[in-house]
Amino acid sequence: MSDESVSKRLKVMKKSDELLHYNNSKTNKEMKYFNFVGAEGDNAMIVRCYITSKFNTIEPGLSFRFQNLTTRGKNEFWATSKTIISYTSTVDVSPDIALPCLPEKMPPDGLNHSLQEALNSPEKSSIMGKIVKVSPIKYVRDGNLAVKSILLKDNSTVAKVCLFDKLAENEYAEGNNLQITAVYPKKYLGVDQLTATAVSKCQFLSDQNFPEMVEEDLQIFQNDEDFFNSVSDLQASIVTLTDILDIDIYDVCAKDACREKKMLKDKCPICGGKDKKNERNIRVTFLYSTESKQDERSTVFKNTLREIMKDNFNIESKSACLSALLEKLPIKFKCYITAKNSFYNISQL
Ligand SMILES: [Zn+2]
Structure with a gap:
């Protein structure tokens, strides 16, 4: 300190x-x-x-x-x-x-707070609510620490609570009422949440009435990958572009219907036309990593590249583009990754 x-x-x-x-x-x-x-x-x-x-x-x-x-x-x-x-x-x-x-007046379990009060409190809180969603268990720190997230609802709001270790290994069912002690607020990906500590305790409650879950409760958490069930789900990921495998800059057919088709020997393979657009296209194959994967490949074209580079990118010579990109590596952003490793809905962190 x-x-x-x-x-x-x-x-x-x-x-x-x-x-x-x-x-x-x-x-x-x-x-x-x-x-x-x-x-x-x-x-x-x-x-x-x-x-x-x-x-x-x-x-x-x-x-x-x-x-x-x-x-x-x-x-x-x-x-x-x-x-x-x-x-x-x-x-x-x-x-x-x-x-x-x-x-000296702080109870060891924290002050009894509503979920909203707990999110705003600089100090530890003891909270209660109805479980509206439970994440799958995950293991971080090389598999040594169990992590589970739950959404709790009370009369004030819906809050995500992160549990660790033994508390994460417990079974939680949607609809159950739960008390969690000694939680602190924390911001994660721009959303306020609560996080349990080493001294937190969980206890199921029977005599509490909390409002029922409605679809809107889940809205701000729908892109939260902690709650996705499997890697096949389309999920918002933090992507880090680490390496460039290949880069190509090429002329494209002038016709919009040919959708930026690459000209081969000055001729469009689709329409046979010889007119090309003023602006060429670029194809870059990156290696990227996410929280769960490493050295995945993704091929990115002009428009996606502009989103990634925040428009800060001109298509010049191949060597100029390559060095402009290499200078920016590693590049980090948030997006969805499709099953074919395409990025979309790119947003900056
Ligand atoms: Zn064409």
């Missing part, structure tokens, strides 16, 4: 009820401190204050300037003997700010 020093003006929102302590195992000294939640505008943070003489000064409702706070995490700071604390004029705080829990 970085020891970066920062200065902040904060309004104190809440603080520990009493001084807390722990034994520093290195120095065998008892360390005393208290926590408070400070806020400015939309931002709330937890500060651990080792200056115990300030325990009665730092009161909720008052604002202070803190110089030389030590950064301990994204929204966590320490006030130490280096920190200078001074009174300051009232710091404005957004009225609908979500305040974090004081660390």
